[in-house]
Amino acid sequence: MTVKTKTPPLKEKLVVDSTMLEMPFPAEVLAEAEQTARQGAALIEAEAPKRRDFRGLPTFTIDPARAKDFDDALSVRLLPPGADGRPTYEIGVHIADVAFYVRPGTALDNEARKRATSIYLVDRVIPMLPPALSDDLCSLKPNEDRLAFSAVFTLDDQANILNEWFGRTVIRSSRRFTYEEVEKITLAGEGEYFAELHILKTLAGCLDQKKIRAGALAFEEDEYLFEVDAEGKPISIIKEERMVSHKLVEDFMLLANRQVAAHVSKLVKHRDHAFVYRIHDAPNPDKMNDFINFIKLFGYRQFNGQRKLTPQILNAWLKTLAGKPEEDILNDAAVRAMSRAAYSTKNIGHFGLAFKHYTHFTSPIRRYPDVLVHRLLDYYLRGQRLPEGWLAELDELCVKAGEREQFATVAERDSIKLAQCRYLEEHQGKVFDGVVAWMADFGLFIEELSTGARGLARFRNLPKDYYLFDEKKMVVSGKRTKKTFRLGDQVKIRLLSADPVSRLIDFEVVLD
Structure with missing residues (x-):
């Protein structure tokens, strides 16, 4: 960024x-x-x-x-x-x-x-x-x-x-x-x-x-x-x-x-x-495998069985992300999979x-x-001739x-x-558009789309239900309503708090 x-x-x-x-x-x-x-x-x-x-x-x-x-x-x-x-x-x-x-x-x-x-x-x-x-x-x-x-x-x-x-x-x-x-x-x-x-x-x-x-x-x-x-x-x-x-x-x-x-x-x-x-x-093969497994969680499975993920293949796939809510998240993941x-x-x-x-x-x-x-x-x-000691x-x-x-x-x-x-601390209570970037057994990590800011929507701040986290499938689902959240899902979020000291941002997921 x-x-x-x-x-x-x-x-x-x-x-x-x-x-x-x-x-x-x-x-x-x-x-x-x-x-x-x-x-x-x-x-x-x-x-x-x-x-x-x-x-x-x-x-x-x-x-x-x-x-x-x-x-x-x-x-x-x-x-x-x-x-x-x-x-x-x-x-x-x-x-x-x-x-x-x-x-x-x-x-x-x-x-x-x-x-x-x-x-x-x-x-x-x-x-x-x-x-x-x-x-x-x-x-x-x-x-x-x-x-x-x-x-x-x-x-x-x-x-x-x-x-x-x-x-x-x-x-x-x-x-x-x-x-x-x-x-x-x-x-x-x-x-x-x-x-x-x-x-x-x-x-x-x-x-x-x-x-x-x-x-x-x-x-x-x-x-x-x-x-x-x-x-x-x-x-x-x-x-x-x-x-x-x-x-x-x-x-x-x-x-x-x-x-x-x-x-x-x-x-x-x-x-x-x-x-x-x-x-x-060149990227470490293990890191590339981790990247391929990560994008599968967003529903992208076209690299399954790919013996070698070439730059040309990766570029073609990156182009397909243009304009999608998860574009920034997956682009960032691809960059992080590369060597430094x-x-x-x-x-x-x-x-x-x-x-x-x-x-x-x-x-x-x-x-x-x-x-x-x-x-x-x-x-x-x-x-x-270079001055003595320069190359050393x-x-x-x-x-x-x-x-x-x-x-x-x-x-x-x-x-x-x-x-x-x-910026966000002045907009407490405002509703924004976001995309689910990651999840854990306590909540959803969401990227707010207009600013790129990432924050947490804890399970208690999701629509009322008892939520279960499936780590293998990376899915959060409501036990009563069957409402599910997956990586890449676009959601409406209300800003609850933004703390400049701790750098923590809390969101609430709201229904349309």
Whole structure:
């Protein structure tokens, strides 16, 4: 679940260790960041002549409306037709050159290592880098010269790679788009930079289809927009639909991440412990069997006797869930059945994306592994020997980055649960639509459909009867009325209570 929000802060504490979450930047780190930011214009002016210059090309960022840290920008240039007469395009994926400003051994770098990731809570962001860098000097803001590390591709009209180039650049974003603006322009067929956006949309569609045909998993993640009032209380939670503009950006970021990893792997002759990869192993067979048994409880038995559940078969099934009440529950179960992605210096590929090589190159403002990737890529491109000790510490840095990533995930999920409780506590007695997500011998766990919040309807809060729980069949039935509840059943629920402190939500099932 991804969250977008309006501020200010929620007051209740998160369940994670607040001393590790609320980490103010040390004075020396802030001083270093502010000094670097003050020198920013001069540093860019001195560095620009040494770099490939993209400032004359149509270049833009596409981000959420409330974003401040613009990691990535895209440039588009129409090239002469290829030898076969087909259109060709130069697409630049330009990433903020954080590594130029954050140097090894500095206070800034030591702090970024420790944090390893920005943490996106409902009401605020806890950044990896001080705002002077994350929201200003490093951010690819419109109409300002910025240093970037770029992956530039020559593509034909089917998104086949004809040529690629990697290196440090200087860019100037022409426009800061929101996802909604891009969606509106591409649907209307007219508007600012329509021609460039149409090219990107078409090529992204080709990249996506290639990925799916290769066996990439097509999971869709829920996104919720939390709006809060001046006191920091959520006043609305809106489930947002995933737009084509989201996929447009995602597919080009995936392309850059994949090709950077493949290029470096070739440069280091495919040896281990020389680069930071983002890996994803095939799912554990036992976990997949558990998943198959779980979806049977919802009445889905088409995988019975399936010798191997391939990504193509799973994708086809996931498509059939679209619009059904149990869609989010089963999509989430499928994700949890997968192995966890990780950072590693040993490449085993990325199962979920069906890529033989993959890394994280595109978000150095918010992820420290991306900073490491930029540093390593720069040395390998220049054919220079790495500083002594760099490779020896890569494995440890991968482990630490993974630990901080998991910490951030726990904090972000708890932040969402807290915001859901704070919103729902103002709607006690209101009737909502829900779906039965799980059950036990004391009640039904129900997901409220408009907010994604999950709570408990105890047997005493079901329509009056004596209820029996059949654990094997996962069915709850009333002894007198024979009323049954199964996983995936859509129900009407009345909110009894929502406690932000305990994060517990209680529902009552009501008859239509």
